[in-house]
Every structure is written in C-alpha cells, then in structure tokens.
Amino acid sequence: MEPQWDDMKVFLAVARESSLSGAGRILKMDPATVGRRVARFETALKTSLFVKSPQGYALSAAGDRLLAHAEAAELAMRAGEEALTGPSDTLSGQIRIGAPDGCANYILPQVCSAISQDNPDLDIQIVALPRLINLSRREADMAVTVSAPTAGKLLVQKITDYHLHLAASRYYLRDVHPIETLENLRDHKIIGYIPDMIFDQELDYLSDLGIERVQLASNSVSVQIKMLAEGGALGVVHDFALPSHRPLRKILKEAFSLTRSFYLVRHQGDQRSERLNRFADALSKGIRAEVERLEGLT
Known part of the structure; x- marks a missing residue:
C-alpha cells in the first residue's frame, strides 16, 4: 500500500491537535474515521507515528521526523494550487x-x-x-x-510600537490622596500578571517599578483591566485599551511610560x-x- 497525500493531511491534523476528535473537527470527519486513516497511513509507512496516552496522541520519534517533511509537502501543495489558479482579487x-x-x-x-x-x-x-x-x-x-x-x-517582521502607562479608575482616584510620585505607589494595591506565569520578559512591567507584590493578579490582560475598572487598585495598561474602559485614567504619565x-x-x-x-x-x-x-x- 502506497502512502496517500490525503492520509498525510490526516497525520498533520492529528499531530497539531494531539487528538482524533480535534483533528476530526478540522477535517470534518468523525474521530473513528480519523483513527482508521492514521492506522492506514502507519501501515503504509510500516512505522508507528503516534504514541497514545491519557493526554492524547503524541508524536513518536518517527512521527516527529516526518512532521517537517509533511509540512513542507503541505506548503508545496498550497503553492502549486496558487500557481494554477493564479492571483485572485480576494482571499479565501x-x-x-x-x-x-x-x-x-x-x-x-x-x-x-x-x-x-x-x-x-x-x-x-x-x-x-x-x-x-x-x-x-x-x-x-x-x-x-x-x-x-x-x-x-x-x-519575523516588526509591526509597530505601542505604549503603556499606569492607570486607575477615576472613582478610585477621587477617593484617595493625590498620587504625585512613584514612591506613592507603595501605599496602593497593585494589579498585574501572576509573576510565575509571565511568558515573555517584555510583559514584566512591574519590575521596572521595583514592585514585588501583586495583590490582584491574572494571566489575562482583559481580566486585569476589568479589575482596574472596578476600582481599588492601580496597574499598568496598554494605551490602546483605554478607549474601551472610559472610567480608567492615566497617572504619573511623565514619571512612568513603557514602549513595547x-x-x-x-x-x-x-x-x-x-x-x-x-x-x-x-x-x-x-x-x-x-x-x-x-x-x-x-
């Protein structure tokens, strides 16, 4: 039995989703059919491509070696289709x-x-x-x-710079003493990332302020901003998010500004x-x- 390109597409879907059900959703097949196609492909290649575990389907050593070649074949097929159909005015x-x-x-x-x-x-x-x-x-x-x-x-292509500032709810700022210096921050609760879940050093905003304790934390930017809007704390906010949260106000704009x-x-x-x-x-x-x-x- 010779390997078929359609079976290669099934292999790629399972490799990327790590499950038959996930691959089935992408391929619009039921999981049982995906499983049979994987088994057929493995039989054709005379090797096991996946190791099944409670966590799903993980690539075997052979499957890992095949992955780069399968992706290269996928790209070649796409490029071939585009070459035959020619450029279109719209994308699909x-x-x-x-x-x-x-x-x-x-x-x-x-x-x-x-x-x-x-x-x-x-x-x-x-x-x-x-x-x-x-x-x-x-x-x-x-x-x-x-x-x-x-x-x-x-x-890798740089798209643009963006900016961040300290911010708080106007209701919170109305009820506290004026925040005039960075030293005043130690008198306030801080909202930020969960420290051990910061996945990129560029997101470690609070270290620039020397702040070690984060009283209200989330790994989600949107959750952090919603907590800020509720009042009761300060945090670092993307300038581009502020128009969506009218109660928030920048503070200490001259003393603290980040560019990412x-x-x-x-x-x-x-x-x-x-x-x-x-x-x-x-x-x-x-x-x-x-x-x-x-x-x-x-």
Whole structure:
C-alpha cells in the first residue's frame, strides 16, 4: 500500500491537535474515521507515528521526523494550487492567527473584521492565549508576539510600537490622596500578571517599578483591566485599551511610560505563499493603523 497525500493531511491534523476528535473537527470527519486513516497511513509507512496516552496522541520519534517533511509537502501543495489558479482579487480559505490576549481583545477584532469585509470567502480565526503560540505545531498560521523570536526557521517582521502607562479608575482616584510620585505607589494595591506565569520578559512591567507584590493578579490582560475598572487598585495598561474602559485614567504619565512592540511571526516556508503574504501585509497594516487610532484617542 502506497502512502496517500490525503492520509498525510490526516497525520498533520492529528499531530497539531494531539487528538482524533480535534483533528476530526478540522477535517470534518468523525474521530473513528480519523483513527482508521492514521492506522492506514502507519501501515503504509510500516512505522508507528503516534504514541497514545491519557493526554492524547503524541508524536513518536518517527512521527516527529516526518512532521517537517509533511509540512513542507503541505506548503508545496498550497503553492502549486496558487500557481494554477493564479492571483485572485480576494482571499479565501482559512487563516488562523495566534496573539497575546491584549492584542487579541483590543486590536485584532477590528482589524480582522475589516479584512473579512474585503474578503468574504476568507475564514479568519483568532487564537487568544496568554502564552507563546507554537507555530511548529501549527497552532496558528502566523502569530503576533511581543518579542522577536531568535530560534527556529521563522520570518519575523516588526509591526509597530505601542505604549503603556499606569492607570486607575477615576472613582478610585477621587477617593484617595493625590498620587504625585512613584514612591506613592507603595501605599496602593497593585494589579498585574501572576509573576510565575509571565511568558515573555517584555510583559514584566512591574519590575521596572521595583514592585514585588501583586495583590490582584491574572494571566489575562482583559481580566486585569476589568479589575482596574472596578476600582481599588492601580496597574499598568496598554494605551490602546483605554478607549474601551472610559472610567480608567492615566497617572504619573511623565514619571512612568513603557514602549513595547508587536511582531508578526510566520514559518519561513510560508513566504512562497502569495495568499499568506497578502494576508500578512493586510494584517500588519491594519494593526499599525488601529494602534495609532486608539492611542490617539487617549
């Protein structure tokens, strides 16, 4: 029995989802059919590609070696399809973007909605995770990150800078003594990240203030900002999030300001895909424009 390309696609889906049910949702197959296809592919290759455990399907050593070749074949197939069909005025298919939840909550909805309006046959998926997106496992086609990765065969493009300031609810500021210096912060509760869950050093904002204790913490930016809006504490907030939370006010703007950056990260091989190139260009331009627009409102 010769290996079939369709079985390679099943292998890739199971490798990325680590389960038959997850792969089935992507492939629009029932899990039992996915399992039979995996078994058929393993029989054709005369090797086991997965190790089953209570946590799901993990790649075996052979499966891990095959993964890079399968992804290269997938890219070649996509490039071939694009070469045959020629460029289209609009994009189609499915594209998945991974992003930290601050960007995913406050920037990407507007940007992706605009891209979707211009490309009605395109399905855009936003994966909002408070951790690094694993592109090697194809958790996403591309990712927005807050630092530029240095390992792996990746295309890394700086999108734009963004800014952060200390902020608090106007109701809270109304009821406390004026906060005039950074030393005054020690008299207030602080909202921030759970220290041992900060997945990128660029997110360790409070260390710049010498703050060690975080009385109210979350690994989610949106949760932190909602706690700030409730009052009773101070925290560091993205300027682009402030227009969505009118009760929040910047404080100590001259004494404390942070500049961070968004980067677009893609597989190096994806540069052969005109479809992904066009989407990446539209996404980057949209993020730059939206950050500038929202920060201008503050």
